[in-house]
Amino acid sequence: MDGYAGNMVYADLAAGKVTIKPTPPELKKQYLGGRGFGIRLLTDAVDPKIDPLSDKNIVVFASGPLTGTGIPLGSRYEVSTLSPLTGTATSANSGGVFGWKMKKAGFDAVVVTGKAKKPVYLLLDNGKAEIRDATHLWGKTTGQTTDAIQSELKDDKVRVSCIGPAGEKLVLFACIINEKTRAAGRGGVGAVMGSKNLKAIAARGDLPIKAADEERLNVVKDRVRKKIEDNGIEKALHNYGTAVLINIINENYVLPTRNFQTAHFANAENVSGETIAKTILKKPKGCYACIVQCGRVHEFDGEYGEGPEYEPDWAFGPDCGIDDLKAVARANNICNEYGLDAISAPATIACLMEMAEKGYVKHQIRFGDAQGMLKLVEQIAKREDIGNELAEGSFRFATKYGHPEYSMSSKKQELPAYDPRGIQGYGLATATSVRGGDHVYGYMISPEVLGAPEKLDPYVTKGKPQWVKTFQDLTASIDAAGMCLFSSFALDAQDYADLLTATTGMKIDAAELLKIGERIWNLQKLYNIKRGLGRKDDTLPARLLNEPLKEGAPAGQVWRRDEMLDEYYTLRGWDKEGTPTQEKLKGLGLV
Amino acid sequence: MGGNGALMNDMQDRITLTVKSFATFREVMDPLIRMDFAKGATVRTLLTEITGRYEGIDELMFAAPGTLRDFVNILKNGRNIHFLAGLDTPLDDGDVIALFPPIAGG
Numbered sequence: 001m002d003g004y005a006g007n008m009v010y011a012d013l014a015a016g017k018v019t020i021k022p023t024p025p026e027l028k029k030q031y032l033g034g035r036g037f038g039i040r041l042l043t044d045a046v047d048p049k050i051d052p053l054s055d056k057n058i059v060v061f062a063s064g065p066l067t068g069t070g071i072p073l074g075s076r077y078e079v080s081t082l083s084p085l086t087g088t089a090t091s092a093n094s095g096g097v098f099g100w101k102m103k104k105a106g107f108d109a110v111v112v113t114g115k116a117k118k119p120v121y122l123l124l125d126n127g128k129a130e131i132r133d134a135t136h137l138w139g140k141t142t143g144q145t146t147d148a149i150q151s152e153l154k155d156d157k158v159r160v161s162c163i164g165p166a167g168e169k170l171v172l173f174a175c176i177i178n179e180k181t182r183a184a185g186r187g188g189v190g191a192v193m194g195s196k197n198l199k200a201i202a203a204r205g206d207l208p209i210k211a212a213d214e215e216r217l218n219v220v221k222d223r224v225r226k227k228i229e230d231n232g233i234e235k236a237l238h239n240y241g242t243a244v245l246i247n248i249i250n251e252n253y254v255l256p257t258r259n260f261q262t263a264h265f266a267n268a269e270n271v272s273g274e275t276i277a278k279t280i281l282k283k284p285k286g287c288y289a290c291i292v293q294c295g296r297v298h299e300f301d302g303e304y305g306e307g308p309e310y311e312p313d314w315a316f317g318p319d320c321g322i323d324d325l326k327a328v329a330r331a332n333n334i335c336n337e338y339g340l341d342a343i344s345a346p347a348t349i350a351c352l353m354e355m356a357e358k359g360y361v362k363h364q365i366r367f368g369d370a371q372g373m374l375k376l377v378e379q380i381a382k383r384e385d386i387g388n389e390l391a392e393g394s395f396r397f398a399t400k401y402g403h404p405e406y407s408m409s410s411k412k413q414e415l416p417a418y419d420p421r422g423i424q425g426y427g428l429a430t431a432t433s434v435r436g437g438d439h440v441y442g443y444m445i446s447p448e449v450l451g452a453p454e455k456l457d458p459y460v461t462k463g464k465p466q467w468v469k470t471f472q473d474l475t476a477s478i479d480a481a482g483m484c485l486f487s488s489f490a491l492d493a494q495d496y497a498d499l500l501t502a503t504t505g506m507k508i509d510a511a512e513l514l515k516i517g518e519r520i521w522n523l524q525k526l527y528n529i530k531r532g533l534g535r536k537d538d539t540l541p542a543r544l545l546n547e548p549l550k551e552g553a554p555a556g557q558v559w560r561r562d563e564m565l566d567e568y569y570t571l572r573g574w575d576k577e578g579t580p581t582q583e584k585l586k587g588l589g590l591v
Numbered sequence: 592m593g594g595n596g597a598l599m600n601d602m603q604d605r606i607t608l609t610v611k612s613f614a615t616f617r618e619v620m621d622p623l624i625r626m627d628f629a630k631g632a633t634v635r636t637l638l639t640e641i642t643g644r645y646e647g648i649d650e651l652m653f654a655a656p657g658t659l660r661d662f663v664n665i666l667k668n669g670r671n672i673h674f675l676a677g678l679d680t681p682l683d684d685g686d687v688i689a690l691f692p693p694i695a696g697g
Contacts, residue, residue: 245696310696452693
């Protein structure tokens with residue numbers, strides 16, 4: 001079996017010890033890697049009853065068998081943990097170079113347990129691993145931390161995945177940043193690192209990553225490269241970045257605006273991908289082995305950074321009623337420097353804006369106040385003033401002030417940049433997401449708005465539960481394999497199965513690929529049930545179920561949960577409460 | 592009066608649209624144009640006019656004559672014409688037509 005580095009590191013921070021063991025073959029077969037490894041290891045090791053920020057939680061960094069093999073868009077790694085924001089078994093995905101470097105350093109995964117007595121970082125170095133002092137790094141931004149580690153190791157090729165001050169301060173939506181700008185963004189994975197006094201993981205090495213059948217892999221690589229190159233969708237991503245979505249989502253009247261009060265922003269053009277391209281864009285940038293290069297390097301007024309990607313662009317922009325692109329880009333850079341999730345941070349600010357405007361919270365911020373927004377981002381990262389309350393996320397914040405209905409979240413995680421009232425299947429996908437409010441655990445926007453792989457009517461609920469299930473399962477396996485989700489705009493399940501078979505030597509067909517994804521999904525679901533989550537949590541804010549959209553083609557619509565949820569549970573082999581049946585678990589090898 | 596009446600009749604027989612283009616379409620056509628057509632015009636009429644006016648848009652938009660490329664999306668007032676009558680979707684006075692090339696993100 002190949003495609004794997006071959007070993008995993010177990011770092012016990014309390015004992016200050018690292019242990020290296022071979023990657024178990026059964027784990028590879030059942031879970032591939034990435035999110036699959038992380039969720040299996042987490043759910044095996046962590047009692048669901050614990051406080052996610054206690055030393056009993058673990059955090060798993062794992063790449064996939066396709067990561068770093070030269071396959072186009074094969075760059076990803078996943079961070080899995082028990083989320084302090086949502087209380088779910090969560091994973092956060094990141095690209096860049098770090099996932100490849102972990103494998104070049106000799107490791108498929110890093111499993112971190114316990115809490116260090118003082119700040120530390122973990123160095124993965126050509127088959128060895130070492131816990132090192134990070135006292136001098138505590139308090140530094142992600143950029144400063146990266147530079148300092150490269151400097152002390154006298155090696156600018158070492159790659160660093162780290163937290164910023166927000167993770168240290170246990171902001172519940174703190175993220176992890178690698179190469180200064182790539183984020184494992186959601187669920188508060190950075191806070192879990194902070195709770196362990198783990199500042200960073202650094203990786204370097206030049207160990208080989210072999211494929212089981214190089215010849216066959218090269219044939220499949222050529223085929224998928226051509227499919228990606230010929231796909232018009234990927235070209236738009238290269239030219240305009242992910243923020244190219246701003247206009248099409250807005251023109252469909254499903255761009256959440258001012259904390260989801262409406263779904264159309266009159267000045268959307270000012271923060272669009274097209275405007276980024278002709279104003280602040282310096283050059284496109286890609287992750288390891290990427291032929292799309294959707295990343296944006298920007299430069300303006302002495303500010304140099306990356307992004308904004310679509311989600312933070314929307315969240316700091318239209319969702320906060322702001323059309324100042326430079327302020328949005330600056331806010332995004334602050335999130336990268338301090339290590340904040342650039343969806344939850346702005347969405348929580350948007351929640352405050354609405355509550356302040358309505359008089360439920362005494363604060364001067366109003367929609368459209370770009371300078372006030374920038375100040376709040378820093379306050380959250382430092383837990384200063386009202387930032388200390390906002391650092392708990394919009395749900396806890398709004399609940400504290402007696403109005404949880406103004407938190408636009410699901411399972412306490414802030415919703416992404418699409419209004420489910422005009423995209424029914426997407427609503428089901430995010431409501432049932434096993435990590436809470438989310439768009440990349442089953443990207444129904446693709447068929448319902450973008451028309452790929454085929455056009456589905458976004459206003460219709462019929463047939464959507466099956467699509468959602470398939471997308472969720474396929475995505476789980478793509479996350480486990482180590483591929484970028486954007487590859488799925490061009491590739492199908494058979495392509496991934498062929499890549500995996502050639503790389504690992506395991507015989508994986510499309511059905512097996514989906515089964516692996518379904519296994520991961522059910523494992524997350526089972527764990528969430530043990531945490532007390534159930535049918536009542538597979539929903540969206542009351543506003544989206546009860547207040548019809550007012551503008552454009554979807555005017556008059558709400559999100560119609562009741563037309564889809566039972567069918568979705570049935571298709572999943574779950575009972576009415578959303579609990580997997582014994583028969584289903586048996587079929588997936590989970591009992 | 593007779594002349595003005597004829598003009599009024601003529602105007603009543605025409606419709607005015609706003610046409611927006613996005614992303615790679617903007618590389619070959621204007622981002623915002625106002626166009627007028629005789630009543631009864633369809634999206635197909637509109638696209639024929641546009642492809643005649645702007646060099647390069649035909650290739651970006653159509654896979655074959657009368658067949659839009661995969662993942663091209665055309666909205667009439669926010670509704671994808673795929674769920675209306677496709678290229679035969681009738682146009683009405685005041686419509687906003689949005690033209691999108693293949694796009695992705697997330």
